[in-house]
Amino acid sequence: MSSTQAASVLRLGILGGANIARQFTRDVRPSQTVRVVAVASRSDDNAKTFAEANGIERWFGSYDALLASPDIDAVYIPLPNSLHAEWAIKAAEHGKHILCEKPLALNRDEALRMFDAADRHGVMLLEAFPYYFQPQTAAMMTLIGEGAIGSVRAIQASFGFTVGNPGANIRMKPELGGGALLDAGSYPLSLIRLVMGSAPQRVDAVATWADSNVDISLMATLIYADGRRAQVSCSMDAANHRFATIIGTQGTIDTEYLNHTSDQTTGHPYGYLPSQLRVRRGIPNSVPFETIASESGSGFFFAAESFARMIATHDSAAIEFYAQVSLDNAATLAAIIESARSEKPVTL
Template identity: 65%
Template sequence: MTTPHHTPLHNPPLRLGILGCANIAKQFARDVSDSPLVAIQAVASRDLTKAQAFAQSFDIARAHGSYEALLTDAALDAIYIPLPNSMHAEWAIRAMQAGKHVLCEKPLALNLTEVTRMFEVARQQGVMLLEAYPYWFQPQTRDLLGCLSHDKIGEVRSVQASFGFTVGNTDTNIRMKPDLGGGALLDAGSYPLSLIRLVMGCAPERVMAHANWAATGVDISLMATLFYADGRRAQMSCAMDTANHRRAIIVGSRGTVETEYLNHTSDSHTHPWGYLPSQLRVRQGIANSIPFEDVHSASGSGFRFAAEAFAQVVREGDMAAIERAATASHDIAATLDAIQTSAKTGEVVHLSR
């Protein structure tokens, strides 16, 4: 996927509905509200009063008191799904069966079986389904991929990627509930795994994982090693009981890249919503005496970049871009499944294909 330029459309903007009123939906609506490429025209909640308050806050034309009502809203082209992980597959499938394109929050679903079914429905219905990792659509990610060219760092040999934070309100937080798709791996680990997939270009052959478990039964922290058929290695870590950290180190035969790969970025440390500059730097050479060079990228909300990239591929009917993203989502889901199994069994697990 590519980051669109913020230029006026000759065609009307993508007419988007938001399925749910959680905090992430509020952040998405705030960041996308003034986009020339996307028009948020409706929002739904199972509580009409909540949907009406949400719509009023973000100047959205229509509020629906049920999810079903949003899916039958004939004035919408697409649906954005920020629901709990356990609800992604059901409502994405229902939206696509209603003829709507779907932009769905990560992780796309709870397992590979659900992900496979979701893309089957998308193809059957002739609509587009895209997993929304906001950082994927950042200009910095485009520049990161540029740093991986052979003439800069040679052949990529290994990746280490991590993401962690401290989860609040542990008694009520959905991240602590197994039945809602909670746990560090699905909530946080999907990010470093998606970065590893982006860099490596394929799924690993097998994985080995170790986790610490919370009293509720979810993994509170996890580390995994990924083994590739060509001998490359990757390591990922995720946690919900640590200080916030987000970092990736990509090591090539002739150079190194380091990045934070943040979802949302700013040019300064004084952004009104707390967005920060995101580091990307590259060392071209094998000696530790060679300094790293900072790479400066355009900044902004990953929610807006993702929504506008989605609008662009829908408008252009760019199925090739969607299929590339679908292949990555399939590989990420297969890897998540294998890591979960390994963490529970303590054994090396080969990926299902």
């Protein structure tokens, strides 16, 4: 275990200088419990440039050098999907807690090896879906837990956008774990798993394939052992959209489940917007929807603070909960892409 136990602030290092790392560093800066203290890149010059541009005091010319530093308690991994398992396992072997960008792994076997390494070395591993830790998501789960819409019977969830610079974008490269499902689809799928509480029994998917052989868009039906169903839709060739409808026996919930939220409809410095959450407590369509208000802010901030709190309080129950969610997500993502490629249903 690292020296986090004795420290009041979690000292965090970042592996890589992608754009998402810049956003993460900026949004976490106001935290009183997490401090980004170092960044590593594949060259000293790149690391120094990133550190100086983003107000980070230390930099390392390799990921291994950062992991070897005794003054870093945990790492944030925003690397390409294909590198998550390798560097999460190495971080665990160096005694660092790990906050890893989604999707955690390319398949369930990778995810199992990552969690096994974390367990063996006494560190915590958490998949970093920012919206997970939004107060709005907690409000949504409270509504469901309290029976506001009765028993959940179905969910329809989507997320998509138009990929920029497709010729060079890592999202278009199969060797880096690209594709609409892993990049965009992991979000609605993760929401479905949170709400349903388990992995599906069977999936049936159809995809459109880009010239690089990644899925540019995909839809799938998920069928559960108890007869519940869900539908997931994702794309990298459409206007930005992010929405979910949760259908219960006694009502419905609509949500945008945004990563980052604001109370402002215009003028937010980072472009963050309000995120809708509304509930209809009743069966007929004459029952009006009720808008649910929640604290707003950056999902990176909320996720980092939640991660630090889990470490500081040794909240193994929370980590185990999210670990099972991540394992189910990894298995379901793999089954969906297998179904899309084979054009046949796949049983988990």
